Amino acid sequence: MNLNLTLATRVGLNICAIFGISAALFVGGSIFIPVVFSILLASVLFPFAKRLHERMLMPWFFACLSALMVVVVLTLVVIGAFGWAIPKTLKGIPTGDEEWAAQYNKIQINLSTIFPISDNDRLVGRWDRVRNPDNPPEAIVYIKAQLTKEKLSAALVNIVTLGLDHLWQAILILFITLFLIYEGQMLADKVKSIFGPSLETRGRVTYALAEMAEAIRTYLVWRTIVNLVLALVLGAVYQWAGLQHWYLWALLVAILSYVPYVGTIAAGIPPFLDGLLFVDPMTAFWIGIFYIFVVTFEGYIIVPWVMGRSMDLNATTVLLACLYWHQVWGISGLFLAMPLMAALKAICMQVHGWQGWGHLMGSGPAVELQIDSPEVEKARLEEIERGAAANDQTVRMDAPQKGVAQPGDSKSYQ
Numbered sequence: 001m002n003l004n005l006t007l008a009t010r011v012g013l014n015i016c017a018i019f020g021i022s023a024a025l026f027v028g029g030s031i032f033i034p035v036v037f038s039i040l041l042a043s044v045l046f047p048f049a050k051r052l053h054e055r056m057l058m059p060w061f062f063a064c065l066s067a068l069m070v071v072v073v074l075t076l077v078v079i080g081a082f083g084w085a086i087p088k089t090l091k092g093i094p095t096g097d098e099e100w101a102a103q104y105n106k107i108q109i110n111l112s113t114i115f116p117i118s119d120n121d122r123l124v125g126r127w128d129r130v131r132n133p134d135n136p137p138e139a140i141v142y143i144k145a146q147l148t149k150e151k152l153s154a155a156l157v158n159i160v161t162l163g164l165d166h167l168w169q170a171i172l173i174l175f176i177t178l179f180l181i182y183e184g185q186m187l188a189d190k191v192k193s194i195f196g197p198s199l200e201t202r203g204r205v206t207y208a209l210a211e212m213a214e215a216i217r218t219y220l221v222w223r224t225i226v227n228l229v230l231a232l233v234l235g236a237v238y239q240w241a242g243l244q245h246w247y248l249w250a251l252l253v254a255i256l257s258y259v260p261y262v263g264t265i266a267a268g269i270p271p272f273l274d275g276l277l278f279v280d281p282m283t284a285f286w287i288g289i290f291y292i293f294v295v296t297f298e299g300y301i302i303v304p305w306v307m308g309r310s311m312d313l314n315a316t317t318v319l320l321a322c323l324y325w326h327q328v329w330g331i332s333g334l335f336l337a338m339p340l341m342a343a344l345k346a347i348c349m350q351v352h353g354w355q356g357w358g359h360l361m362g363s364g365p366a367v368e369l370q371i372d373s374p375e376v377e378k379a380r381l382e383e384i385e386r387g388a389a390a391n392d393q394t395v396r397m398d399a400p401q402k403g404v405a406q407p408g409d410s411k412s413y414q
Contacts, residue, residue: 038176
């Protein structure tokens with residue numbers, strides 16, 4: 001059926017399709033989120049499992065299981081680190097009135113050097129334990145009310161409940177990942193067969209899948225390595241500067257840096273406040289300057305160097321992606337935004353007619369796309385089919401074609 005649709009109708013249908021897909025992703029988040037996490041992990045672990053199978057002659061199933069156990073061990077290390085850091089942080093809460101007064105007055109003095117606070121202010125004034133032992137400022141009364149045993153117990157119950165829910169999600173992700181690695185090659189072949197017998201189309205699908213896996217693997221592996229280095233460097237500086245909870249802030253950097261821009265900003269606020277409240281304002285100032293320098297150097301020098309152009313996404317695309325995926329999948333969407341956009345860009349660069357969207361997501365200069373005439377395009381496809389029939393294999397295009405993304409070209413032109 002040939003439908004003569006106007007431009008406005010086509011745009012309206014595309015917008016309706018986007019809203020429909022977004023609604024389906026939102027409603028099916030409990031299914032899609034574990035599956036997406038599993039696909040990402042499988043794309044990273046598959047080469048490692050293959051290497052164990054080929055070089056160490058391990059049975060394929062045990063090679064897949066061994067690769068998965070690496071993730072389990074790393075996850076347990078992170079959980080154990082937080083399990084050690086959080087109770088140690090809670091032990092630093094003052095218990096008696098003398099400790100509360102000493103800690104509060106130190107904070108009040110630090111804040112007074114920046115903000116004009118009167119010592120007699122009822123809300124955040126100085127607490128004179130000699131003259132007013134039973135009449136502390138309202139700020140202390142409010143903070144102590146939030147740290148009662150009842151509220152801490154309720155918060156602990158909520159954390160345990162949330163932890164059990166995430167534990168179930170983690171177990172489900174691990175099982176799905178194991179089967180995706182074990183049956184990865186078979187599933188990839190079946191995905192290619194869905195698109196029909198055309199050698200041109202199947203070749204593009206093959207390259208798109210390879211580019212997606214490479215982009216995701218590059219991002220996750222190098223992002224993890226860079227985050228660990230950041231945590232070690234910043235943790236050492238925080239400890240040298242005398243921050244009370246330097247170990248917790250270093251762990252937050254390692255985790256929150258997976259979220260572009262927003263996570264980096266969020267990870268830099270707690271150490272600045274720690275230095276401002278518990279050390280002195282000058283220390284907080286230099287910590288803030290050093291943190292900005294480190295994350296700027298990491299974002300503009302280290303990340304482009306180690307990740308290359310496979311993660312060449314402009315800042316507008318990244319921020320819009322974070323907003324969209326957070327709206328659809330919440331916190332999980334923030335952590336998945338970058339690898340999902342890298343995979344989407346790889347698809348756009350391999351689908352004829354979508355290359356413009358791929359270039360739009362990149363950070364390079366604008367590229368004017370040109371389309372060959374129907375006669376030239378038909379002759380090129382016939383030549384590919386004749387060559388494939390003669391050699392009984394998929395032929396890769398060697399000569400660049402105008403306006404057509406070449407196999408393996410998932411990157412914006414610089």
